[in-house]
Amino acid sequence: ILNPNSGPGSATVADPEYVRAVQSLRDAGGRVTGYVSTRYAERPIGEVNVDVRRYHELYPLDGFFLDEMSNDGSAVSVNYYAEVCEEIRRLKPAYHVTGNPGTHTQERYLSRPTVDTLVTFEEGTGYPGYTPDTWNRRYPTHRFCHLLHSVVDTSALTNAVALARKRNAGFLFVTDDLLPNPWDRLPVFWDNEVNLIEAANRAAAESLPPRVDLQRRADGLGRL
Numbered sequence: 001i002l003n004p005n006s007g008p009g010s011a012t013v014a015d016p017e018y019v020r021a022v023q024s025l026r027d028a029g030g031r032v033t034g035y036v037s038t039r040y041a042e043r044p045i046g047e048v049n050v051d052v053r054r055y056h057e058l059y060p061l062d063g064f065f066l067d068e069m070s071n072d073g074s075a076v077s078v079n080y081y082a083e084v085c086e087e088i089r090r091l092k093p094a095y096h097v098t099g100n101p102g103t104h105t106q107e108r109y110l111s112r113p114t115v116d117t118l119v120t121f122e123e124g125t126g127y128p129g130y131t132p133d134t135w136n137r138r139y140p141t142h143r144f145c146h147l148l149h150s151v152v153d154t155s156a157l158t159n160a161v162a163l164a165r166k167r168n169a170g171f172l173f174v175t176d177d178l179l180p181n182p183w184d185r186l187p188v189f190w191d192n193e194v195n196l197i198e199a200a201n202r203a204a205a206e207s208l209p210p211r212v213d214l215q216r217r218a219d220g221l222g223r224l
Contacts, residue, residue, distance in 0.1 A: 001065045003035035007051045014058040022059055031062040033098060041070040041080040049087045056091045063096030064088055073106025081114035098145060107135045110143055117145050117171060124150030127160055132167050141170030148174045149182030154189055161196045
């Protein structure tokens with residue numbers, strides 16, 4: 001998540017250090033999203049769209065992270081985020097939009113849709129006892145993200161990775177960093193976290209039913 005100044009800031013030219021960091025991450029196969037505050041649907045949409053367009057003009061991004069997202073599911077809130085999403089899509093249809101209410105939220109935000117992915121957990125404690133809403137199971141894993149901070153031991157990290165998979169969360173970040181800003185550095189167990197998630201992804205892929213090459217199968221049937 002690229003966040004120069006609680007958003008892109010007021011700069012009219014790209015910061016070369018950020019450009020280098022973004023490009024390096026993307027070259028390595030990562031994806032970069034621009035941080036935008038929405039103040040729970042109370043920030044004027046015009047201001048949000050200015051931030052979105054500034055990111056788009058300054059940096060090579062893959063999407064946007066809409067923070068402080070409302071979770072009430074009201075028509076006003078849903079329409080607000082749908083409008084922001086439409087503006088993002090106008091700039092580049094392939095942009096991935098993540099909304100962060102950080103807690104339980106309403107299905108309408110996905111069914112409308114207003115975002116591609118919802119952050120439905122963002123806390124420092126409570127993940128072992130967290131129960132996702134039942135409607136989450138109606139959507140594929142890439143529609144949900146969980147963010148955990150203040151996780152200080154590796155056993156809790158290992159448990160979190162296993163729980164995220166069971167809870168239908170396709171995106172996960174766990175850090176030992178603490179409040180007031182637990183997102184300003186990588187966790188000390190970063191390499192271990194990457195390896196755990198890679199292993200979980202591999203296990204999930206291996207558990208899928210085998211893919212059938214329909215063209216080869218059709219050709220084979222034709223030769224019988």
